[in-house]
Amino acid sequence: MPMRIQFSRHGGPEVLDYLDYQPSAPGPHEVRVQNQAIGLNFIDTYFRSGLYAPPSLPSGLGTEGAGIVEAVGSAVNGFQVGDRVAYATGPLGAYSELHVLPAEKLVKLPDAISFEQAAALMLKGLTVQYLLRQTFALQGGETILFHAAAGGVGSLACQWAKALGVKLIGTVSSAEKAARAKEQGAWATIDYSHENVAQRVLELTDGKKCPVVYDGVGKDTWETSLDCVAPRGLLVSFGNASGAVSGVNLGILAQKGSLFVTRPTLAGYADTPSRLQSMADELFAMISSGQLQVDISNRYALKDAALAQTALSARQTTGSTILLP
Template sequence: MDQARAIRIHEHGGPEVMRVETVDIGAPRAGEVLLRQTAVGFNYIDIYQRKGVYPLPLPTGLGHEAAGVVEAVGEGVSDLKPGDRVAYMNAGLGAYADRRVVPAERLVRLPEEMSDEAAASLLFKGLTAQYLVRRTYRVKAGDLVLVHAAAGGVGQILCRWAKALGAFVVGTAGGPEKCEVARTAGCDAAIDYSRPDWLRDLLAATGGRKADVVYDSVGRDTFLHSLDCAAPFGMVVLYGAASGPAPAIEPELLNKKGCLFLTRPSVFPHNADGATFRANAADLFAAVRDGAVTVEIGRRFALEDAGALHAAAERRATTGALLLTP
């Protein structure tokens, strides 16, 4: 029986509920692939699921993306073979592991020039940025784009991609150091939203112009301000809740703020089937080749130190993407 070392939780709670266990994974069945995972990506949804903000049936694994090498393939898998370098973003929970069996249709073969670490730190975040700038609001030259949490993993990718598409990009971040990270990521202006008068700073940086689109992954602490930052007929995209769920609003408020559009999208429906996932990944990989998207790895943690990774992320004490190295 094939086995793996994997993070499991038996109750929702703090980082301490995660522990490494030896689990039986079996051999790949028809349509499946056995991977030796070399790098595992972290995303803030992992914290929500660990804490029970998004409750999961227990016990369970955690994690949505990883990269690695194919060890074996099941019956009917003809487009992958042992030795291929691959990655996935939406193959079911359980990416926090050193080996794993996943459906072949959920895997994408990696370009030769892309490292496993880059793929594992990029795929979930990069495909999030991909649907945000290509589907939810199609960013074009001349747009004013506002990105909250611009120093984070998704935020940096989103800023670079929007800038490459010709937008004027304003990023917000907590503190001078993170604002500098945002500027390095391509922001034309970076606003410290820990300052009480940050809205005034934002309007000063844009000459009084408000945003055509506001990308908000922070939630509770920024959402109502995001409505004030959007131009008339602009769009507010709430795609995360790092500070907690956004407050409920009456639809009439959108009218009062300027006939705004509000949406709450997610990366999973935008990559619901294998063909769409691979097409979106190809778009992302092309953006990487063109230099519109780059990978910024903040810190690496051993599998046993997943709790320390989560604790650091919850303190907002990190910049860039975080990785587990099995």
């Protein structure tokens, strides 16, 4: 009998159960995937804790994985049994040996990309793709600011920016994280624990500030980020690690230089199967060329998902963590 992780109540990692689970046959537009590797992401802990509400309880967990197509629905075109595939945007239930999901959520995985690489990179890598290549299409030569540059998304952004010929200034919270960001390709770092971010950006840009600032932190960095955007520049607020930005006075955008602000999501960019596959193809090409390196520093058996989440929440992990069925 296949196994999966599920939870019947909200709480800490202790609410995660490892149980027998027989998924349904795929519906007409669905595919059943035999997972070979599963991504672990901080958002998973939000569903488990109840910060985000799953559709119903008991619920599976996880939205990212890679594996082999095991069954296809009657109306599915483009995928067949035996195909190597990957996915990043749900539905919940990726923490499982078998996972049924809409075919439109899947991408074809080239032979050059391993299941482990895909599971570790799909969500974070596609996020960096839309941020750097679509939300603000970097051309090379820009100097940009990226918050939390040593994190999972930030580390990939450092590498991708360097490959594009972009000078990325990364904010970090310690000397160790500064060193990590520099190793990943950051042009400069600012340790916000003891440096004034806006002042350092002015110094690093000869007073010009940045045409685009990428802020996945949210509430705590909102005003600082605005102070780092050049006139008529763009603030990309793509996450809320410190809480959501609220109560925004649009007049502040005028005061600080006719600024633009956007709040994008991956789902908003990967909103058709063709766009999703196109984004994934560019991500896979960056990996195949060696311009993006995936750092899988933690591997846990699927049954040990609670241990993996405990380590993640305690900030004991670096790089990516994956679960192996």
